[in-house]
Amino acid sequence: MPAMRRTLWRRLGLAVAALLLVLVVVVAVGLSAVSVPDTSRFDADLGAIRALAVSTGAPLPVELRSQRVGRASGVPHALVVAGDGFGSDTFEFYAYQLVYADGRTVLVDVGSDAQTQQAQFPGSEFDAAAYARIQEALRRADATVVTHEHFDHCAGIAHSAYLDEVAGKVHLTDEQLNGPDALDAGFTAELRARFTPLKYERMHLLRPGVVLIKAPGHTPGTQLVYVRLADGRELLLVGDVAWHQDNIRLPRMHPRLTNWLGGEDAQAMAHQLRWLHDLQRTAPELHQVVAHDGARMQDHQRRGLILDGLR
Numbered sequence: 001m002p003a004m005r006r007t008l009w010r011r012l013g014l015a016v017a018a019l020l021l022v023l024v025v026v027v028a029v030g031l032s033a034v035s036v037p038d039t040s041r042f043d044a045d046l047g048a049i050r051a052l053a054v055s056t057g058a059p060l061p062v063e064l065r066s067q068r069v070g071r072a073s074g075v076p077h078a079l080v081v082a083g084d085g086f087g088s089d090t091f092e093f094y095a096y097q098l099v100y101a102d103g104r105t106v107l108v109d110v111g112s113d114a115q116t117q118q119a120q121f122p123g124s125e126f127d128a129a130a131y132a133r134i135q136e137a138l139r140r141a142d143a144t145v146v147t148h149e150h151f152d153h154c155a156g157i158a159h160s161a162y163l164d165e166v167a168g169k170v171h172l173t174d175e176q177l178n179g180p181d182a183l184d185a186g187f188t189a190e191l192r193a194r195f196t197p198l199k200y201e202r203m204h205l206l207r208p209g210v211v212l213i214k215a216p217g218h219t220p221g222t223q224l225v226y227v228r229l230a231d232g233r234e235l236l237l238v239g240d241v242a243w244h245q246d247n248i249r250l251p252r253m254h255p256r257l258t259n260w261l262g263g264e265d266a267q268a269m270a271h272q273l274r275w276l277h278d279l280q281r282t283a284p285e286l287h288q289v290v291a292h293d294g295a296r297m298q299d300h301q302r303r304g305l306i307l308d309g310l311r
């Protein structure tokens with residue numbers, strides 16, 4: 001009997017060791033990132049984007065403004081930039097507004113309503129006054145688009161008290177309306193039917209100086225927003241293709257665990273990061289704006305590239 005008991009214990013020990021080994025391997029692989037390739041297959045043509053932006057000859061926007069609506073702290077840095085330490089990051093949530101000389105405006109991303117943000121990031125900070133300002137800007141906007149269909153970029157549309165008034169001026173793409181994440185942002189089937197989907201192939205001139213560029217990967221409906229201002233300055237709102245400037249600078253993606261949890265196309269994102277990284281060298285005059293990097297936003301504001309608060 002003692003020999004049998006010893007065998008049982010040995011087997012149990014081996015099983016536990018095997019399980020631990022599997023766990024260690026899963027965590028190690030999960031915290032590593034899909035590598036960013038040396039050359040990009042994301043073939044957006046900056047020359048063509050620039051040409052399209054000014055193709056109508058109509059006046060370009062005179063300013064780009066941003067409004068912070070919320071902030072979530074304690075996001076593990078290891079989930080934001082793979083292999084870059086175990087501190088924590090603060091995610092900031094913004095809406096953007098382009099203003100033309102004649103007073104017309106275009107909104108890009110509107111943030112989330114309080115309830116949706118608290119459900120997704122319990123205990124996060126929400127600025128109700130900023131949300132009210134964004135909602136008023138949404139009512140006044142000539143056109144509204146979003147970088148992608150995640151709640152922190154578009155739940156403020158789905159949950160807007162002014163939906164009837166604004167739905168006809170909100171241009172969500174087919175992919176955004178039908179993506180698997182749209183429902184979390186509040187876009188039920190009934191709600192989706194109230195929007196006319198925006199359909200385009202690779203890029204689309206939304207308004208003079210504002211070009212949308214398809215970049216599926218983070219979500220199926222992700223698009224970059226290129227902006228050319230009247231004074232010649234250029235910005236590229238990259239949404240969540242990068243969460244932190246270091247994703248582009250290094251370039252290094254967030255880890256596979258984040259890809260798995262978010263249902264991302266990591267290969268597509270890796271090629272987009274290479275394209276953005278190379279652009280920093282070949283077109284340093286094009287200022288890239290990542291969605292949630294508060295320190296980088298302050299830098300843009302200090303330099304007067306983005307003005308604080310909406311009109």
Ligand SMILES: [Zn+2]
Pocket residue numbers: 148150218240
């Ligand atoms: Zn996102």
Ligand SMILES: [Zn+2]
Pocket residue numbers: 150152153240291292
């Ligand atoms: Zn986001």
